[in-house]
Amino acid sequence: MKIIACIKQVPDSEAKVKAEDGKVSWGDAPLVINPFDEYAVEGALQQKEAHNGTVTALCVGPESAKEALKHALAMGADEAVLVSDAALNDLDTVGAAKVLAAAIQKIGGADMVFFGRQTLDNGAGLTPPQTARLLGYPMLGLAGSIKVEGSAVTVERVLEEGRQIMKATLPAVLSVVQSIGEPRYPSFMGIRKASKANIPVWSLADLGISAPAAVVTRSELITPPTNTREVEMIAGETPAEIAEKLADKIIAEKVL
Amino acid sequence: MKTFVYIDHFKGEVQPASWEALGLAKSFGAAIALVFGKSVDAVAKAAVEYGADEVLVADDSSLEDYRAETYASTLAALASSLNPNLILFPTTARTRELAAMSAVDLNTGVLTDLIALEANGDSFVATRPIYEGKLMEKIVCAGKPVMATIRGRAFPKPERVSGKSGTVTKVTAAGEAKSTVEGYSASESAVNLGDAGIIVSGGRGVSNNPALTPPAGMDEKQAEVWRAQQGFALVTELAKLLGGAVGASRAAVDGGYIPYAHQVGQTGKVVAPDLYIACGISGAIQHLVGMRNAKVIVAINKDADAPIFKQARYGVVGDLFQIVPALTEALKKKLGK
Numbered sequence: 001m002k003i004i005a006c007i008k009q010v011p012d013s014e015a016k017v018k019a020e021d022g023k024v025s026w027g028d029a030p031l032v033i034n035p036f037d038e039y040a041v042e043g044a045l046q047q048k049e050a051h052n053g054t055v056t057a058l059c060v061g062p063e064s065a066k067e068a069l070k071h072a073l074a075m076g077a078d079e080a081v082l083v084s085d086a087a088l089n090d091l092d093t094v095g096a097a098k099v100l101a102a103a104i105q106k107i108g109g110a111d112m113v114f115f116g117r118q119t120l121d122n123g124a125g126l127t128p129p130q131t132a133r134l135l136g137y138p139m140l141g142l143a144g145s146i147k148v149e150g151s152a153v154t155v156e157r158v159l160e161e162g163r164q165i166m167k168a169t170l171p172a173v174l175s176v177v178q179s180i181g182e183p184r185y186p187s188f189m190g191i192r193k194a195s196k197a198n199i200p201v202w203s204l205a206d207l208g209i210s211a212p213a214a215v216v217t218r219s220e221l222i223t224p225p226t227n228t229r230e231v232e233m234i235a236g237e238t239p240a241e242i243a244e245k246l247a248d249k250i251i252a253e254k255v256l
Numbered sequence: 257m258k259t260f261v262y263i264d265h266f267k268g269e270v271q272p273a274s275w276e277a278l279g280l281a282k283s284f285g286a287a288i289a290l291v292f293g294k295s296v297d298a299v300a301k302a303a304v305e306y307g308a309d310e311v312l313v314a315d316d317s318s319l320e321d322y323r324a325e326t327y328a329s330t331l332a333a334l335a336s337s338l339n340p341n342l343i344l345f346p347t348t349a350r351t352r353e354l355a356a357m358s359a360v361d362l363n364t365g366v367l368t369d370l371i372a373l374e375a376n377g378d379s380f381v382a383t384r385p386i387y388e389g390k391l392m393e394k395i396v397c398a399g400k401p402v403m404a405t406i407r408g409r410a411f412p413k414p415e416r417v418s419g420k421s422g423t424v425t426k427v428t429a430a431g432e433a434k435s436t437v438e439g440y441s442a443s444e445s446a447v448n449l450g451d452a453g454i455i456v457s458g459g460r461g462v463s464n465n466p467a468l469t470p471p472a473g474m475d476e477k478q479a480e481v482w483r484a485q486q487g488f489a490l491v492t493e494l495a496k497l498l499g500g501a502v503g504a505s506r507a508a509v510d511g512g513y514i515p516y517a518h519q520v521g522q523t524g525k526v527v528a529p530d531l532y533i534a535c536g537i538s539g540a541i542q543h544l545v546g547m548r549n550a551k552v553i554v555a556i557n558k559d560a561d562a563p564i565f566k567q568a569r570y571g572v573v574g575d576l577f578q579i580v581p582a583l584t585e586a587l588k589k590k591l592g593k
């Protein structure tokens with residue numbers, strides 16, 4: 001079983017993100033593996049263990065993104081590949097999908113390609129289905145559990161209306177959600193292996209493609225106004241008295 | 257200006273933000289609703305009543321269950337032949353995939369989860385939150401048609417005029433499915449946090465009531481879950497009274513108190529109800545990014561220093577097992593229910 005886990009590097013969720021000169025700035029906050037993609041790596045490793053497979057972690061990004069790949073290696077991925085090229089500055093989601101699809105083809109395809117549900121920075125969640133469409137693989141999105149039997153894969157998708165059970169034939173693209181299971185911590189051995197790993201870097205020329213032109217572009221970055229309103233604490237002698245006052249406040253807000 | 261509006265539904269139940277998309281489309285010009293599925297006449301009729309100038313219906317057994325591939329091919333074929341300027345969708349699990357895939361076929365881009373969309377001559381400028389709502393960006397799409405998914409409750413919902421008649425045109429399905437739908441798991445009931453106007457959420461605190469004695473024979477973990485279920489029963493009762501939905505923090509989900517579909521926050525749902533009542537939730541950043549755009553936030557927590565109070569309009573320092581039922585009673589009385 002050949003498995004690829006696609007990951008991205010993003011500023012840590014605790015980072016104070018600001019708009020500075022029209023660019024996004026996160027100060028000296030650390031860059032980490034996209035938290036949603038940790039679930040993708042976890043899902044990939046579960047399948048590797050169940051079906052005696054190999055996991056390749058794949059990332060499109062700057063040289064610094066090797067750290068995110070090392071995290072995947074430390075968790076237990078077998079190999080890692082970084083696609084990095086100076087021409088890849090303004091990728092939109094479909095551009096990222098085009099580069100990933102080309103890299104997956106250069107790897108020689110895969111039985112399963114894992115993604116997280118979305119990224120922390122852009123948050124669109126478009127790249128997984130777009131990669132599936134470009135590869136011609138079925139898309140099994142928002143999987144909360146996965147079962148593979150022979151060449152058949154069955155997933156439970158977590159949708160607004162409940163869980164949908166969907167089946168397809170491998171190869172397939174999957175995006176996973178938190179129900180897949182907590183991402184494992186890197187082991188001591190894994191961290192040692194990852195720190196010594198030599199991660200190959202592929203350019204666009206290696207993939208045989210030119211930089212995809214961005215269709216979606218940003219025209220303005222805005223820092224939203226911060227909440228400066230003071231909280232009004234409701235107190236009283238008894239729960240009933242507090243509830244009485246709070247109910248009046250809520251009704252006065254006219255939101256019921 | 258011609259806009260397609262994709263009406264997202266599950267077995268005939270329409271995601272209400274579809275109508276909000278229809279209202280937005282009308283503000284730009286002609287709005288053509290798209291309804292895909294099997295036996296979807298009632299959805300088409302509703303689209304007319306909500307103001308669609310025309311409804312295109314692909315009613316086909318191959319579209320009975322939503323599958324990304326067939327739906328995307330059907331949509332792309334319609335867009336190629338009818339050349340809309342804009343295709344609008346409500347933002348849902350299905351439409352993110354559908355828009356993403358048909359944009360690949362149509363060689364254009366998708367603007368997702370929009371809170372504003374303005375026409376600018378022939379093109380559009382969209383506003384959306386990024387970095388978990390820490391920033392907003394304005395974006396444009398150079399491709400045609402422009403494809404955009406709108407956030408639920410960010411745009412006004414048009415009035416429904418019942419009995420209104422309009423043009424409904426049959427169109428054909430396209431594409432080949434790459435998967436089969438085996439069924440739906442009944443273990444989790446529908447949770448539509450995205451369009452709930454009111455959400456009452458519970459956190460780890462719902463399991464913290466030492467006064468409750470669990471049935472004999474339970475181990476510690478079972479007793480904790482049992483206690484949490486008593487807590488969530490109080491949360492649910494308040495939500496029901498207000499016609500709202502039940503949310504949860506990740507600690508409550510991880511604790512096995514309630515299914516993942518209820519989770520609000522970074523790795524759950526991002527919501528923006530008119531009223532959000534947080535019960536026994538500390539207010540970690542990953543939870544706050546999911547709910548801080550609610551109009552009115554009420555926090556009930558034992559700990560006066562809990563960070564949730566910094567985001568709240570109203571706060572109560574107290575035990576949720578006392579405050580929540582008292583609030584339900586007080587509201588019941590005052591609302592005459």
Ligand SMILES: Cc1cc2nc3c(=O)[nH]c(=O)nc-3n(C[C@H](O)[C@H](O)[C@H](O)COP(=O)(O)OP(=O)(O)OC[C@H]3O[C@@H](n4cnc5c(N)ncnc54)[C@H](O)[C@@H]3O)c2cc1C
Binds near residue numbers: 459504523538541542
């Ligand atoms: C990558 C990542 C993603 C995450 N995604 C999410 C997410 O999507 N959503 C999310 O919610 N979290 C998320 N988290 C987890 C988040 O960091 C917090 O751990 C979580 O939100 C805590 O949940 P809580 O507030 O219910 O629990 P706690 O932090 O334990 O807080 C419980 C609160 O209940 C109060 N309390 C206890 N008993 C009572 C009582 N009887 N009456 C009243 N109050 C009481 C306590 O004072 C306390 O403030 C994520 C974390 C990471 C690292």
